[in-house]
Each structure stands twice: as structure tokens, then as C-alpha cells.
Amino acid sequence: MIRTYKFRIYPSKSIQRTIEEHLNICRYLYNYLLEQKTKNPKLNKMDTQKLITEHKRENPELKKVHSKVLQMVNNKLWGNLKALGELKKNGFKVGKLRFKSSKNHYKTLEYNQSGFKIDYNTKKLKLSKIGEIPIVLHRNIKGEVKGVIIKKEPTGKWFAFFQVEEEPKPLPKTNKVVGIDLGIDGYTIDSDGNKFENPKFIDKTLDKIKRVQKNLSRKVKGSNNYKKTKLKLIKVYDKLNNQKNDFLHKLSRYYINNYDKIILEDLNIKSMVENGKCKTLNRHILDGSWRKFINLLLYKAEGAGREVILVNPHYTSKKCSNCGHVVKDLKLSDRIFFCPVCGWKIDRDYNASLNILKSGLGESVVPAERKPLLQTISYKEVVLGQVFSMNQEALPEGRGLRKPKGFRLTPSVRAE
Ligand SMILES: [Zn+2]
Numbered sequence: 280m281i282r283t284y285k286f287r288i289y290p291s292k293s294i295q296r297t298i299e300e301h302l303n304i305c306r307y308l309y310n311y312l313l314e315q316k317t318k319n320p321k322l323n324k325m326d327t328q329k330l331i332t333e334h335k336r337e338n339p340e341l342k343k344v345h346s347k348v349l350q351m352v353n354n355k356l357w358g359n360l361k362a363l364g365e366l367k368k369n370g371f372k373v374g375k376l377r378f379k380s381s382k383n384h385y386k387t388l389e390y391n392q393s394g395f396k397i398d399y400n401t402k403k404l405k406l407s408k409i410g411e412i413p414i415v416l417h418r419n420i421k422g423e424v425k426g427v428i429i430k431k432e433p434t435g436k437w438f439a440f441f442q443v444e445e446e447p448k449p450l451p452k453t454n455k456v457v458g459i460d461l462g463i464d465g466y467t468i469d470s471d472g473n474k475f476e477n478p479k480f481i482d483k484t485l486d487k488i489k490r491v492q493k494n495l496s497r498k499v500k501g502s503n504n505y506k507k508t509k510l511k512l513i514k515v516y517d518k519l520n521n522q523k524n525d526f527l528h529k530l531s532r533y534y535i536n537n538y539d540k541i542i543l544e545d546l547n548i549k550s551m552v553e554n555g556k557c558k559t560l561n562r563h564i565l566d567g568s569w570r571k572f573i574n575l576l577l578y579k580a581e582g583a584g585r586e587v588i589l590v591n592p593h594y595t596s597k598k599c600s601n602c603g604h605v606v607k608d609l610k611l612s613d614r615i616f617f618c619p620v621c622g623w624k625i626d627r628d629y630n631a632s633l634n635i636l637k638s639g640l641g642e643s644v645v646p647a648e649r650k651p652l653l654q655t656i657s658y659k660e661v662v663l664g665q666v667f668s669m670n671q672e673a674l675p676e677g678r679g680l681r682k683p684k685g686f687r688l689t690p691s692v693r694a695e
Pocket residue numbers: 599600601602603604618619620621622623
């Protein structure tokens with residue numbers, strides 16, 4: 280399996296200029312290949328690949344860039360075409376692939392298989408046709424480095440992302456299965472009756488984002504003050520991202536460590552069901568983080584020999600998890616689910632998680648033993664690593680998890 284490691288790099292001013300130049304050439308090539316493909320839709324990936332070699336003769340500028348990097352431009356184009364095709368297949372209205380008109384739209388250089396080398400002694404990353412860049416190797420890379428991506432983030436910091444082939448390390452079986460409902464109040468509510476609090480820092484940082492944004496709107500566009508405030512805004516977003524990622528990494532690790540099978544709703548179908556609704560900034564960010572959470576689960580599951588199942592979200596909230604009756608007029612504000620047929624009364628999201636578990640296992644399987652209580656776990660406990668029960672993974676940036684203390688649970692929502 281491929282794992283990505285992120286390291287900070289410090290390119291000199293002149294190297295930065297070279298990288299920018301390479302990015303420009305790659306963007307030019309991307310647009311050129313897209314143009315050829317648009318003119319002649321029959322072209323396949325091999326054809327556009329060959330076009331690069333031919334175009335190099337007419338345009339020697341291209342030779343400034345390492346040949347594998349140019350090849351990855353073709354890869355990127357085909358990756359985008361494929362992603363677009365899949366969106367179409369899923370019923371999304373999508374237009375044609377757009378040309379990358381400004382340099383802000385082309386931000387990564389990708390070396391694959393060759394053209395790069397990490398010198399562990401001098402702590403430098405050597406890139407063919409670019410030069411040597413100081414790198415902070417804050418952790419060891421285990422496995423074979425397949426490629427590296429160079430990127431400047433909006434904060435102005437430069438990073439190298441190494442793609443490393445690693446042997447999967449299957450975890451011992453737990454013989455446990457879980458259904459997870461993704462929510463707003465509880466970030467996850469699962470069929471074992473655990474509710475993981477939605478981290479409050481998201482709200483706090485969002486307030487700050489709104490403040491800075493308001494501030495920015497008062498500044499004259501292009502002025503020094505405007506630029507300063509804009510950078511501030513980017514930095515707050517960056518902070519939010521880092522906090523969010525830390526939380527999501529640990530929460531997903533918790534589920535991977537404790538369950539053989541993890542069942543969730545397929546958000547691609549779900550977002551279509553809810554399409555057309557106006558989304559607030561908070562909701563937008565939450566949505567993005569759910570996707571990220573699922574991706575992290577999928578990614579970690581691959582290495583750990585676990586299974587992640589995505590089910591159709593239809594009726595997961597409206598169906599009674601006890602008898603299967605569908606309560607059609609359940610409102611979003613109804614926090615307690617009540618079934619008029621069998622009398623089952625249960626927290627709404629908990630009910631959904633039980634339905635998700637059922638759909639993932641097939642209707643015939645009834646989950647063993649329902650717990651009447653929902654237990655809330657604060658995000659602090661997640662971030663501090665107090666909820667991990669086994670096989671702790673070494674964390675990046677050297678912040679090891681604490682020894683498991685077992686769950687500290689506080690009963691919260693009572694389903695009477
Ligand atoms: Zn019922």
C-alpha cells in the first residue's frame with residue numbers, strides 16, 4: 280500500500296524561481312494536452328503521452344523540466360478526466376475539463392520513480408533539473424519511496440510529499456462490527472452506543488475566520504493591509520485544517536483498531552439526496568471533514584486488513600431499527616425517534632447507526648445487544664488518545680499517544 284509522508288522543505292529564493300518556472304511549463308503542457316484531447320476526443324493516454332515527446336522537439340523549453348515530471352502532467356490530466364467521468368456517472372451535472380488559466384491553478388510538481396534523492400547525511404532533497412533543497416526529516420521513512428510531490432501551500436510554506444510503498448500490517452481480529460452515523464451534534468454516533476462529540480474548536484476557529492473575513496472586506500483590494508489580512512485568513516484556515524486532521528486521524532484510528540468491519544453511509548449518494556439545499560460555511564466544512572474521515576478510514580483499513588462498507592443512506596434515519604417501520608414525517612428537529620408500531624423510543628442518530636449497521640450486514644442480521652444509553656466522548660479525550668484500546672500507531676510529529684486509560688464515559692442522551 281502507498282502511504283504519504285509530508286515534510287517541510289526550505290528552497291532558496293533562486294530554487295523557488297526555478298520551481299515556479301517548472302510549474303509554468305507544466306501548466307502550459309497540461310493545457311496543450313487538454314487542447315489536443317478536446318480537438319481529437321479519440322486520443323487515449325498513450326497517445327497524449329507520445330505527444331509530449333513530439334512537442335518537445337518543437338518546444339525545447341519543455342526540456343528544462345525532468346522528463347518524468349512531464350509524464351506526470353499527462354497522468355494528472357487523465358486523472359482529472361477520470362474523476363470528471365465518475366461524477367457524471369453518479370448523476371452530477373458537470374461541464375468540460377477546464378484549462379488551467381492562472382498559475383494559481385497549477386501548484387504541484389510530481390517526480391515519479393526517478394529524478395529525486397533524499398540525502399540523509401546532509402538533510403537535503405535533490406531534485407533533478409532543480410537542485411538541492413534543505414529538508415526537515417522529522418521522522419523515519421519506512422519502505423521504498425516511489426515518488427515525491429513538491430508543493431507551496433497558501434501560507435507560503437513549502438512541502439515535499441513522499442509516496443512510500445509499505446507492507447500492510449494486518450491487525451488481530453476483534454470479531455466486532457460497527458455502524459456509524461455521521462452527525463452534527465455528535466461527530467460520530469455508533470451502533471455500540473458511543474457518541475463522539477463534534478470538536479468545539481471548529482466553531483471557535485470558524486468564528487475567528489468570519490471575523491478576519493469581515494476585516495478583509497473593509498480593506499482596499501491589493502493594498503498592503505489587504506495582503507496582510509488575507510495571509511492571516513489563510514493561516515486561520517490552515518490552523519483549522521491541522522486541528523481537524525489531528526482529530527480525524529485519531530478518531531479513525533480508534534475505529535480501525537476496535538472493529539473488523541466499519542459501516543457508514545455513502546456520502547456521494549447522501550449529498551445528492553440533500554442537493555439543492557443552501558449550505559452554510561459550517562455545514563460545508565463539516566461535509567468536507569466527513570469525506571476526509573471516510574477516506575482516512577478506507578486508507579487505514581487497507582493497511583490494517585479491515586473492511587469499510589458504504590451503504591445507501593435512504594431511510595437510515597426514518598426507519599425503526601427495531602421493527603423496520605418507516606416514520607415518514609420525522610423532522611430534522613426530532614431528536615428522539617419514536618415508532619408508533621412497536622413503541623421503540625431511541626435517540627435519533629443512534630437509531631440511524633443501528634440501521635446503518637443492519638444494511639451493511641444485510642437485513643437478516645440483527646445486531647446483538649442494543650445498549651439503551653448513548654455515551655458521549657469528548658473530542659479532548661480523542662485528541663489526547665485516551666480512547667485507544669489497542670495497537671497504537673506511532674503518530675507523526677513525534678506526539679506519541681498516551682497509554683490507554685480505558686474509556687471515560689459520561690452518559691448523555693437517554694433513550695427512554
Ligand atoms: Zn418499530
